Amino acid sequence: xxxNWPGADGISTDASTGRGQWxxxxxxxxxxxxxxxxxxxxxVLRAPSARPLGERIDPRIGNRAEVARCLNDPAFVxxxxxxxxxxxxxxxxxxxxxxxxxxxxxISKMAVNLLAARCLSRRLIDxxxxxxxxxxxxxGGYADATVRQLLDMNVVNGYVEDYTDPDSDxxxxxxxxxxxxxxxxxxxxxxxxxVSVGGxxxxxxxxxxxxxxxxxxxxxxxxxxxxGQSLRSALVELIEQAGTAQAVFVSTDREGVPFLGGGLHMxxxxxxxxxRLFCFDRPNGDSQQGLIREALLNPxxxxxxxxxxxxxxxxxxxxxxxxxxxxxxQYLYVEPARGxxxxxxxxxxxDNGLDxxxxxxxxxxxxxxxxxxxxxRRTGGR
Numbered sequence: 001x002x003x004n005w006p007g008a009d010g011i012s013t014d015a016s017t018g019r020g021q022w023x024x025x026x027x028x029x030x031x032x033x034x035x036x037x038x039x040x041x042x043x044v045l046r047a048p049s050a051r052p053l054g055e056r057i058d059p060r061i062g063n064r065a066e067v068a069r070c071l072n073d074p075a076f077v078x079x080x081x082x083x084x085x086x087x088x089x090x091x092x093x094x095x096x097x098x099x100x101x102x103x104x105x106x107i108s109k110m111a112v113n114l115l116a117a118r119c120l121s122r123r124l125i126d127x128x129x130x131x132x133x134x135x136x137x138x139x140g141g142y143a144d145a146t147v148r149q150l151l152d153m154n155v156v157n158g159y160v161e162d163y164t165d166p167d168s169d170x171x172x173x174x175x176x177x178x179x180x181x182x183x184x185x186x187x188x189x190x191x192x193x194x195v196s197v198g199g200x201x202x203x204x205x206x207x208x209x210x211x212x213x214x215x216x217x218x219x220x221x222x223x224x225x226x227x228g229q230s231l232r233s234a235l236v237e238l239i240e241q242a243g244t245a246q247a248v249f250v251s252t253d254r255e256g257v258p259f260l261g262g263g264l265h266m267x268x269x270x271x272x273x274x275x276r277l278f279c280f281d282r283p284n285g286d287s288q289q290g291l292i293r294e295a296l297l298n299p300x301x302x303x304x305x306x307x308x309x310x311x312x313x314x315x316x317x318x319x320x321x322x323x324x325x326x327x328x329x330q331y332l333y334v335e336p337a338r339g340x341x342x343x344x345x346x347x348x349x350x351d352n353g354l355d356x357x358x359x360x361x362x363x364x365x366x367x368x369x370x371x372x373x374x375x376x377r378r379t380g381g382r
Contacts, residue, residue: 003059007181010022011034013166019180020038020180020181023179024380025351026349028353032347035265036101039178039179040178040181040249041256042263043256043258044250045216045239046246046247046248047243047374053085053087054085054274056086057089057090059089061088066365067264070361073358075329075346075355076095077346078184078268078345079092080098080268081272081340081369082272082276085276089184089369089371089372094347095212098267101142101249103262103265103328104330105326105327105328106213106261107187108259109213109216109262109314109324110246110315111260112219113151113236115220115223116219117313118287118288119225120286120290121286121290122287123252124227125147125222127146127147128146129147129199130143130145131146131218133221134226139196140200140213141159141201142218144200144201144202151215151291152313153201154204154242155231156203156204157198158197159214161213163213163354166180169345172193173193176188176192176252176253177190177253189254189256190217190255191221200243205305206323207303207304208303208304209305209311212273216261217259220260231263232256232258242274244274245270247266249266262299262326262327268343271332271345274340275333275342278341279339280336289336291313291315294312295317296337297319298312306356316363320337321366321370326352326353327353327354328347329347329355329359329362330346331343333367340370342366348359350380
């Protein structure tokens with residue numbers, strides 16, 4: 001009977017583009033801040049107390065050319081910069097007040113970096129072992145891939161991440177974790193989809209990044225398997241460590257498995273608080289920081305983007321910063337040794353949804369903000 005009912009608002013497939021309605025160009029800006037209400041399944045997590053953030057604002061930061069270019073871009077939604085636990089710069093578009101929840105998309109992958117590092121510190125995983133050693137159910141697309149290859153996005157298989165093609169594997173993944181309703185995938189779980197990925201797993205050539213969101217959820221599954229701790233419980237611990245002030249929403253599949261390839265939604269300040277977990281001044285963080293330090297010490301070991309930035313253990317890095325992009329133009333930039341965090345929400349409205357040229361400009365703006373904060377500190381300015 002319910003087959004005759006109208007489709008679910010926001011995630012029904014748009015007839016003209018094949019995308020979930022939230023992701024249709026022209027609607028994506030609103031969709032990114034409504035997705036936590038649109039997704040079919042989810043969790044709500046909140047820390048018992050919030051990490052306090054002081055304010056020592058330097059408005060001149062916004063005048064730097066690289067920063068002003070991003071603030072004036074039509075895609076801009078919001079940006080915040082911290083040094084330690086002080087807000088040094090904050091700006092929001094006219095239609096965003098900073099307290100609204102927004103999808104952070106693939107920045108979510110950074111949480112799995114912390115989970116995997118904790119497993120490594122306890123010697124529960126070996127990065128050179130095959131995925132099938134930990135997940136016997138896994139299909140041919142991932143069985144022979146090492147954990148290291150998963151972390152570095154260095155696996156070639158049958159999975160294709162093409163955001164312009166609604167029938168590509170990333171679209172099927174969206175159906176599994178409830179961001180889109182496909183006619184054939186209404187009741188498929190995330191892990192049932194992951195084990196179905198075919199092809200023969202092999203490393204990519206020339207060290208070029210082979211970006212596949214599915215890799216992250218497989219590593220998260222491995223972490224759950226070897227620790228015996230549910231991903232929900234592990235996320236609760238991370239949110240409590242971050243000290244988020246508002247509710248954090250987590251997209252899940254129909255079985256309640258969190259989608260950590262891109263399923264976290266939070267406020268801008270809480271994303272900055274999450275970024276503080278990657279800073280080296282955080283007490284008792286050693287068990288979670290091994291992969292961060294490794295990426296910074298040896299960035300050349302990672303796969304590489306076209307602009308020379310490397311990808312290592314679900315982190316972008318150049319040896320000084322670690323961070324991650326997110327679909328639609330989200331970005332988190334952290335300089336762990338200096339305690340600098342820059343978080344930004346955006347909404348690129350092109351057909352692709354992932355404008356890498358915009359990300360490069362945004363990353364350059366983050367570097368400029370870091371320089372401005374350090375210049376202020378050296379000169380004793382405000």
